[in-house]
Every structure is written in structure tokens, then in C-alpha cells.
Amino acid sequence: MNNVFVIGVGLIGGSFALDIKKQNSECTIFGIDNNENHLDEAIQLGIIDEKANLESLSKADLVIIAIPVDAALEVLPKVLHKISDEAIVFDVGSTKEDICLKVKPHPKRRNFLAAHPIAGTEHSGPRAALQGLYKNKTNIICEVEETAFKLQEKALKLFSDLGMRIRYMNPKAHDKHIAYVSHLSHISSFMLGKTVIEKEKNERDIFDMAGSGFESTVRLAKSSPAMWTPIFEQNKTNVIETLEEYINNLKHFKQLMEEGNFEAVYNEMKTTNHIKEILNGIN
Amino acid sequence: MNNVFVIGVGLIGGSFALDIKKQNSECTIFGIDNNENHLDEAIQLGIIDEKANLESLSKADLVIIAIPVDAALEVLPKVLHKISDEAIVFDVGSTKEDICLKVKPHPKRRNFLAAHPIAGTEHSGPRAALQGLYKNKTNIICEVEETAFKLQEKALKLFSDLGMRIRYMNPKAHDKHIAYVSHLSHISSFMLGKTVIEKEKNERDIFDMAGSGFESTVRLAKSSPAMWTPIFEQNKTNVIETLEEYINNLKHFKQLMEEGNFEAVYNEMKTTNHIKEILNGIN
Numbered sequence: 001m002n003n004v005f006v007i008g009v010g011l012i013g014g015s016f017a018l019d020i021k022k023q024n025s026e027c028t029i030f031g032i033d034n035n036e037n038h039l040d041e042a043i044q045l046g047i048i049d050e051k052a053n054l055e056s057l058s059k060a061d062l063v064i065i066a067i068p069v070d071a072a073l074e075v076l077p078k079v080l081h082k083i084s085d086e087a088i089v090f091d092v093g094s095t096k097e098d099i100c101l102k103v104k105p106h107p108k109r110r111n112f113l114a115a116h117p118i119a120g121t122e123h124s125g126p127r128a129a130l131q132g133l134y135k136n137k138t139n140i141i142c143e144v145e146e147t148a149f150k151l152q153e154k155a156l157k158l159f160s161d162l163g164m165r166i167r168y169m170n171p172k173a174h175d176k177h178i179a180y181v182s183h184l185s186h187i188s189s190f191m192l193g194k195t196v197i198e199k200e201k202n203e204r205d206i207f208d209m210a211g212s213g214f215e216s217t218v219r220l221a222k223s224s225p226a227m228w229t230p231i232f233e234q235n236k237t238n239v240i241e242t243l244e245e246y247i248n249n250l251k252h253f254k255q256l257m258e259e260g261n262f263e264a265v266y267n268e269m270k271t272t273n274h275i276k277e278i279l280n281g282i283n
Numbered sequence: 284m285n286n287v288f289v290i291g292v293g294l295i296g297g298s299f300a301l302d303i304k305k306q307n308s309e310c311t312i313f314g315i316d317n318n319e320n321h322l323d324e325a326i327q328l329g330i331i332d333e334k335a336n337l338e339s340l341s342k343a344d345l346v347i348i349a350i351p352v353d354a355a356l357e358v359l360p361k362v363l364h365k366i367s368d369e370a371i372v373f374d375v376g377s378t379k380e381d382i383c384l385k386v387k388p389h390p391k392r393r394n395f396l397a398a399h400p401i402a403g404t405e406h407s408g409p410r411a412a413l414q415g416l417y418k419n420k421t422n423i424i425c426e427v428e429e430t431a432f433k434l435q436e437k438a439l440k441l442f443s444d445l446g447m448r449i450r451y452m453n454p455k456a457h458d459k460h461i462a463y464v465s466h467l468s469h470i471s472s473f474m475l476g477k478t479v480i481e482k483e484k485n486e487r488d489i490f491d492m493a494g495s496g497f498e499s500t501v502r503l504a505k506s507s508p509a510m511w512t513p514i515f516e517q518n519k520t521n522v523i524e525t526l527e528e529y530i531n532n533l534k535h536f537k538q539l540m541e542e543g544n545f546e547a548v549y550n551e552m553k554t555t556n557h558i559k560e561i562l563n564g565i566n
Contacts, residue, residue, distance in 0.1 A: 187533070
């Protein structure tokens with residue numbers, strides 16, 4: 001892997017660049033980004049070696065597409081047209097059905113691997129990039145059988161070098177499950193932030209009274225709307241379904257409170273405490 | 284302060300015990316708890332020096348009531364009956380209106396200070412106690428004018444030694460604001476956990492796909508139902524109001540998605556991003 005192209009030099013793309021450079025110090029990392037400032041920052045921070053554009057992709061061994069999921073749909077076919085037969089391209093988007101559908105008829109489909117590394121923070125841009133971000137994180141790979149075997153191998157070797165666990169899923173199942181464990185969390189957090197900001201005109205009071213519990217629940221409300229809007233758009237049906245269920249559960253909880261049925265309120269919480277063991281990975 | 288009594292030797296009471304002992308190594312910390320195992324654990328962990336019961340309170344210089352808010356309502360009058368005129372009692376509950384009302388007619392009202400240290404974790408019990416938990420944390424004090432001046436001073440000195448910031452509020456305002464920045468977060472987290480658990484029968488899938496975002500949003504769903512049920516009961520009106528607003532905000536977001544109005548979805552998130560500066564304490 002001599003020539004690595006990272007399209008989108010933000011948190012996700014930038015973190016890949018840092019780790020890949022550490023693993024293969026002799027490779028050259030090329031950065032492509034709409035945002036010229038981000039490219040300059042990425043060079044200053046040592047995330048990329050050179051600025052590039054789509055025209056130079058013919059020399060790429062690896063291309064990582066780490067841009068918002070709507071932009072990825074547009075860019076991926078163009079990238080596939082430019083690369084050589086030996087290059088592997090993977091994306092990192094939080095929705096997998098649309099991109100897999102889009103790329104299905106492409107003559108270079110077998111050069112693409114649909115991936116979703118479950119990693120990140122609420123921050124964005126090159127400054128948010130972190131070395132070791134992917135260590136011990138899960139990488140969900142969709143439609144692996146559609147990627148050329150030799151190129152699968154190349155990508156999987158990279159993920160393994162970076163310390164990632166691999167899970168294979170079909171794109172439909174991915175989008176459905178991820179709506180629950182990721183997309184819904186973001187909306188619940190954003191709406192929590194909104195509810196509190198609306199109420200608390202005197203912001204000093206929020207800050208002083210807010211404990212670490214509020215901070216952790218609302219952390220995701222710092223996330224980038226430019227990244228999340230197209231995710232919600234592409235995963236609309238699943239996200240609406242999770243929202244419906246979440247709203248119903250909240251309504252039920254509220255009704256129990258209104259009825260003064262605090263034994264049931266207790267049981268609602270007791271049952272959900274079980275999340276502790278789930279998060280610890282103990283069944 | 285020679286004789287310190289901690290009623291409830293869990294996370295909150297235990298952490299006070301650890302810090303007080305560190306500040307005043309010559310004092311004796313007495314533990315009172317319904318749960319005999321917790322008392323034994325607290326002794327083993329060096330949190331308390333001796334087990335005690337309400338009968339020995341006459342020798343107390345300081346009494347900390349750190350039990351669920353329903354139990355605190357029952358125990359506080361009994362404690363006040365037992366203590367000397369020079370003793371100061373404070374509670375740490377997350378609701379302040381009921382306890383202030385309850386204690387109002389008590390002949391020893393002036394020995395009581397209503398406090399709410401905004402500190403804690405999702406864990407509970409003596410093993411969850413942490414030295415330094417209160418450093419740089421806010422302590423909300425209600426109806427300070429109802430506490431004898433000399434005893435106020437004693438308690439405030441302690442809070443200051445432990446590194447806490449003090450804010451004074453009336454109990455009504457406390458309960459209203461805290462419903463937004465604390466109680467609602469807990470419900471949103473519990474219901475998020477519930478929604479995901481209900482959906483994901485195969486728990487392994489939740490664990491593998493869940494990133495740090497889900498983990499932080501759902502962290503509070505590990506909290507103790509025994510502690511939180513009476514809080515929700517005592518703060519019922521405010522909590523129901525916050526839940527209503529939260530549910531309405533979620534419904535509105537869902538509606539925007541159903542209408543395909545993703546520009547508005549973007550704006551919802553963009554506006555709420557402002558929480559970043561609020562949490563950083565920058566206006």
C-alpha cells in the first residue's frame with residue numbers, strides 16, 4: 001500500500017490516515033476535501049502528506065471515502081471510474097443500504113467494500129482526528145461477497161492491523177439495527193438539549209446545576225448536523241420507527257407517573273438496568 | 284467536628300465520609316444503614332469507623348442524610364429529635380420542596396440545612412464511594428435563612444474544604460430546574476435503554492454495534508431504581524412537564540422527518556449544537 005487517498009480529512013478519515021501512516025511509514029497519504037482549510041490543517045497536523053484531487057486516483061492503492069453519506073453516494077461512482085483494477089475503495093458511512101444499492105450496477109463494484117467502523121466522538125474536522133481511534137472497535141462490513149477476494153483480504157488486513165473486530169451484516173439489517181443503537185441516541189440527545197435550552201433562558205443555571213449525568217446524556221447533541229442530516233434522510237424509515245417506539249415508551253412512562261403508579265415506574269427502571277450487563281458484554 | 288454520622292453509606296454518603304475523614308483524621312465516622320451488608324462493606328473499605336443507630340445521635344456534631352428521598356422524609360424528623368442543639372444535619376436529596384415543607388414546623392428546623400450536591404455516578408452502594416467526588420462540584424442549598432447562622436457556617440466550611448461551589452435557591456425553583464437538567468436525562472436514558480432492549484432480542488448485536496455514543500446516552504439507565512422512583516414521585520408535576528415538552532420536541536422532529544423536511548431537521552440540530560458552549564460555561 002504505497003498510495004493511500006483519504007477523501008474527507010475529518011475525524012474519521014483523519015484518524016484512518018494517522019493509523020495507516022503509523023503502520024506503513026513509507027506510504028504517501030493524499031488528502032481530498034471540499035474544504036481547503038481542512039486540507040491545510042490536515043497537512044499542518046501531519047495527517048496527510050499531500051493535497052490531491054480525484055484526477056490523481058489512478059495511482060491509488062487504497063481509497064477511503066469518509067464524507068457525509070449523501071456526498072458519498074455521489075463521489076463513489078466517480079472514484080471507481082478513476083481507480084486501477086488493483087485498488088480497493090471503502091466507505092465508512094453510518095448507512096449502508098443506499099450506497100450498496102447505488103454501487104450494485106457499477107462495473108467496478110468488486111473494487112468497493114462497504115464498511116461502517118463504529119467509532120468516533122462528538123467532534124469533527126481534522127483536529128478531531130485521533131491516533132488509535134479504531135483500536136478494539138467494531139467494523140461492520142456489508143455485502144462482503146460482492147468485493148473481489150484479493151481486495152477484501154487487503155482491507156481486512158488493514159482493519160486487523162488497526163485492532164478492529166469485524167462483523168458481517170447485510171445492508172438492510174445494518175441500517176435497521178444501527179437506527180436503534182446509534183441514530184436514535186443522537187436524536188434523543190439533540191431533543192434533550194433542545195428541551196433544556198428552550199426552558200432555561202438563563203443559561204448560567206443550566207451549567208451550574210447540570211451534573212455529569214446531563215453532560216453525558218446530551219454529549220451527542222454537539223455532533224455535526226451536516227453529517228447527521230443525510231444519515232437520517234437515508235435511514236428515514238428505520239429512524240422514524242425507532243422514534244415512534246421511543247416516544248411510545250416515554251408516553252407510557254409519563255402515563256404511569258400521572259396515574260401515580262410508582263411501583264410500575266420502579267419496574268420500568270429495574271428491567272432496563274439490565275443494560276448494565278449488556279454493555280459489559282455479559283449475558 | 285468529632286462525631287460525624289452518615290445515614291446511608293452508599294455512593295453519596297460514603298464519598299462524604301471519605302472526604303471528611305481525609306480533612307479531619309481525628310474525627311470518628313459512624314455509619315447508619317438499613318442494609319447490614321453495606322455497613323460491613325463500609326467498614327472494610329475504611330469508609331466508616333463504626334456502625335451506629337439513631338439512638339447514639341445525641342453525641343453527633345454532624346449528621347448527613349444520604350438515603351432515598353422518601354426515606355429521608357421519614358428519618359429527618361427523628362434525627363432532629365435525637366440530636367443536640369449544636370449539631371448540624373444536612374440531606375443530599377435530589378428534591379428539595381417536600382423535605383423543606385416537612386421540616387418547616389419542626390422545633391429543631393434551625394439545625395437542618397437542605398442541600399443537593401450535584402455529584403454522583405450511575406453506580407451505587409459503598410463500593411461506589413469515591414474520594415474527591417465533590418471537588419469542583421456545585422452544591423445547591425435551599426432556604427439557607429432557615430438554618431441557624433452558626434450551623435450554616437459549619438456546613439459551608441465543610442463544603443468549601445471539600446472544594447464545592449455553593450448556589451442558593453428556593454426549593455420550588457430547585458425542583459423545577461433540576462427536573463430539566465437531571466431528572467429528564469434519567470428518564471430519556473432509561474427509555475432509550477428500554478427501546479433498544481425490546482427491539483434487540485439478540486443482545487450480542489446491541490453490544491457489538493453500540494458505540495461510545497450509545498454508551499454515554501444510556502449510561503444513566505444503570506442508575507438505582509430505588510433511589511430514582513421516590514425522586515420522580517416527589518417531583519411528579521415538574522417531571523411530567525419536562526416529559527411533555529421532551530415528547531413534543533421528539534414528535535416534532537419525527538414529523539419533520541416524515542414530511543421529508545431535512546432542512547428543518549438540520550436546523551433543529553444546528554440550533555441545539557449551542558449546548559457545546561453552554562456546557563463549556565461560555566456564553
